[in-house]
Amino acid sequence: MGDGRLRVVVIGAGFAGLAAVKELAHADADVDVMLVDRHNYNTFQPLLYQVATAGLDAGDVGHHIRGVIRDWPRVDLLVGTVTHVDPGARKVVLSNGDTMSYDALVITAGARTNFFGVPGAQEHGLPLYTLADAVRVRNHVLSCFEAAEADPSLVDGGMLTFVVVGGGPTGVETAGAMSELFRYVIRRDFRHIDTARARIVLVEMTDHVLGTFRPKSRQHAREQLEARGVELRFGSRVTAIEPTRVTLDSGDAIPTHTVIWAAGVQANQLTDDALPRTQGGRIVVNPDLSVPGHPDVFVAGDLAGANGPDGKVLPQLARPAMEGGRHAAIQVLRRRAGLATLPFRYRDPGTMATIGRRSAVADLRLGITLTGGVAWLAWLGLHLVELTGGIRRRTEILV
Known part of the structure; x- marks a missing residue:
């Protein structure tokens, strides 16, 4: 990797990127780290649905990156967009034409919303993947109630019909939180509708919600959503979205001014990264998370085509991203020390989703499944203690 100080560039300041940077910052080695991200803040994505449903403010889930790296003198931040990676020349190119050389590169550029080519989805759907998305959804939902308050006849045209596409954790959590927003907050604030x-x-599109969860969790989530008044349309696929309606493959059209798109994400595509991709768009990686043919380039998080113990590609979630980012950083340091790299082995602690306040499902190790209030406490502990490192402020907000 060359003599002198090790120059490491980390692309992306999400869960994987910050985990990698933290590991490098605390290394007992001469390492200089340049973290590159298009924003100067990091977003705690598992709670975006809370921002979208007015349960949290944007500042509660967005954290200034410079504040995070303040005590890491060997780490610097560059706000910019990487458009090209040249692994042969060991350089990255930014959108403004500037270039940066590196001795080691860690790519954690994350994912973006996947609209699956549905006509009108990108133009009229409301994704929920970034902080800006969440704020946009919240403002749009509230504006629909304001419009109906001014003209109650708009309700008949779908002004207060909110369609959530996708029955995964994001869709379930958003629908559940939205129902509570309407029931406990909106109801008291609007007088004329x-x-x-x-x-x-x-x-x-399937016959159940939370497809990756165990049957008990799926059933509990379904019952809780129905108890909160959420209408479930199983076995249905969206074929088109227009400004005032969404059309299903059955031919049914639902009048609505709001379609929240929670149907999935896809790996980010740098403009020209010259790196091999899987069929799903992720970057091909070796067992140690390095790129084949480029031992000084590592990939972690949503962008990495890494497999879990079951041989299946790892889910695009916070926990595998964090562990992958840390692992990639450790391998950079091992190569620096002349040691062989190690394969990445992810141990899944479990999968969780909330359906509303004090109600959740949790599929844990050893076949343990929790539902209801106990699962909600488990969710709170995992997301707010392990992932954010602090519980007091967010516990006060969420409880």
Whole structure:
């Protein structure tokens, strides 16, 4: 890797990127780290649905990166967009034409919303993957109630019908939190409309929600959503989205001014990264998370085509991203020390989702499944203690 100080460039300041930077910052080695991200803040994505449903403010889930790296003198931040990676020349190119050389590169550029080519989805759907997305959803939902308050006849045209596409954790959590927003907050704030006429319709192409969860968790989530008044449209696929309606493959059209798109994500594509991709768009990696043919380039998080113990590609979630980022950084340091790299082995601690306040499902190790309030406490502990490192402020908000 060359003599002198080790120059490491980390692309992306999400869960994987910050985990890698933290590991490098605390290394007992001469390492200089340049963290590159298009924003100067990091987003705690598992709680974006809370921002979208007015449960949290944007500042509660967005953290300034410079504040995070303040005590890491060997780490610097460059706000910019990487458009090209040249592994042969060991350089990255930014959108403004500037270039940076590196001795080691860690790519953690994350993912973006996947609209699956559905006509009108990108133009009229409301994704929920970034902080800006969440704020946009919140403002749009509230503006629909304001419009109906000014003209109650708009309710008949779907002004208060909110369609959520996708029955995974994001869709379930958003629908559940939205129902509570309508029931406990909106109902008290608007005087001239019957807020009970507001509808939440969750559209899922399979016959269940939370497809990666165990049957017990799926059933509990379904029952909790139905108890909260969420209409479930199973076995339905969205074929088109227009400004005032969404069309399903059955031919049914749902009048609505709001379609929240929670149907999935895809790996980010740098403009020209010259790196091999899997069929799903992720970067091909070796067992140690390095790129084949480029031992000084590592990939972690949503962008890495890494497999878990079951041979299946790892889910695009916070926990595998964090562990992958840390592992990639450790391998950079091992190569620096002249040691062989080690394969990445991910141990899944479990999968969780909330359906509303004090209600959740949790599939844990050893076949343990929790539901209801106990699962909600488990979710709170994992997301707010392990992932953020602090519980007091967010516990006060969420409880």
